[in-house]
Amino acid sequence: MRILFMPAPAIGHAFPLVPLAWAFRNAGHDVVFVTGADAVSVAQAGLPVYDALPGFGSAELEAQFATAVPEIFAPIQASSTEEHLAAMNERKPLILAAWDPVVDQHVALAERLAPDLVVYDPIFGVGPIVAALCGVPAVAHGIGIFRYTPDMLRELPAAVALQRHGVTVPDGITTIDVAPPSLAEGPASPVAMRYTPYSGGGVLPDWLLTPPERPRIAVTVGSLVPRTQGFAYVERIAAAAKKVDAEFVVTLGDSWEEQPHWLPPNIRTTGWVPLSALLRTCAAVIHHGGDGTVLTSCAMGVPQLVLPNGPDRLVNAEVLRARGAAHVVRDDELDHTVIDQLLADGDLHGVASELREEIASLPGPAAIASDLLGQR
CATH class of the missing domain: 3.40.50.2000 (Glycogen Phosphorylase B;)
Structure with missing residues (x-):
């Protein structure tokens, strides 16, 4: 056929x-x-x-x-x-x-x-x-x-x-x-x-094999935002992350050639990394609310913080919030307290595990x- x-x-x-x-x-x-x-x-x-x-x-x-x-x-x-x-x-x-x-x-x-x-x-x-x-x-x-x-x-x-x-x-x-x-x-x-995550292949970096010494948080906004507002986006993340006791991995696809020298030491920028491989090592994820990122995060059982950047992604975020699977904030609300709450919310972690088991079944x-x- x-x-x-x-x-x-x-x-x-x-x-x-x-x-x-x-x-x-x-x-x-x-x-x-x-x-x-x-x-x-x-x-x-x-x-x-x-x-x-x-x-x-x-x-x-x-x-x-x-x-x-x-x-x-x-x-x-x-x-x-x-x-x-x-x-x-x-x-x-x-x-x-x-x-x-x-x-x-x-x-x-x-x-x-x-x-x-x-x-x-x-x-x-x-x-x-x-x-x-x-x-x-x-x-x-x-x-x-x-x-x-x-x-x-x-x-x-x-x-x-x-x-x-x-x-x-x-x-x-x-x-x-x-x-x-x-x-x-x-x-x-x-x-x-x-839902079986697929976000492309790639040669994985060696650091993914090393267990992080503190909670690792993935940060991704899909394929479009890094090309259009990558610098401003990384600045916003950096301002909040430098006060959080966690390691941040910001995925920027092909839009960023090297690690900016001005980033705090707990932020790593990277090119295209298959999201499921990255999330396997993470305690949480911050993202834009796109369908693939939402469902991959659910399939991997990772708590989510959503900063929706469009009407459809806002609705995805609201559905996740109603299920108890995510915190949702605007870009201008992102600060270290919001990220600390993401890591500390035991109920959020429990729902993330429920969704992973539901998908696996x-x-x-x-x-x-x-x-x-x-x-x-």
Whole structure:
């Protein structure tokens, strides 16, 4: 069988699909990705990928969104987790529709591959279009806490692409959740899969093998912030960290070439390090609230401090806070007392362990792949 994976063209949407793709390939099937922008980095996982948007990068994609659908970036004004969730649910049709300008390029390439099964990222409604045009089944593979169901594609304005291609959403699309049931927003999917962290490979530094002499705290803000505000971000962390009896590891990807001399001695900056490998050595993590970072931290059982830097990440943070899995603060609230509270909160550590066990109890990608193949 040829199994086509179609994540939205962004690295944070492509990487969560890698473990299931590996499972299908290990079962002897032909696996291929069609995506674009920095999502083509799935090639690092040893998976073949066609670039549907050659020459088109993540910065251009975000600028396109900001121009075409500025409402999705507007701050959420809410005073409770329920209000945050309601506000984000109202934006879901707009978020689905925001991807429309890059749908046709993906469809044209995917049709030529003649897949037997399409696995797609439900925030990017191209999967059901390709499945309908090719007459094959589709599987919606969630990437985080928020759920986008196939039925949402039938609602305007998200249905524009379907109408343009003369198809409807196929019946019987299976939806896979990767968020543990106690965190998943909305009605749970019948299929829950264990979240298996994947954030790329890399040569690990030797210092990860040395147990830290004091608590180690990972600090990560995803792939975009280090490129746009890395210096200011490190300054904020440094101001708070120098008063905390802990070791901080700040991941900055490729945006920082060497350790700045002005940092306090308890801060280490590093390039790209697979997050799960780093968190295995950490007592806590400070991050931006992105889906991959949230679920990797949960899977590793690490207490979290979230400084959300966007509406969707704010909602992730609120869901974590309601579950008792994270402390949430604004950037300007970050100081040494907040970090001390993160390390000292026994209840937070207890919930982190509960989430790790909940995730570990779910069937893994190999079992899910076998079930999906058995349905054919």
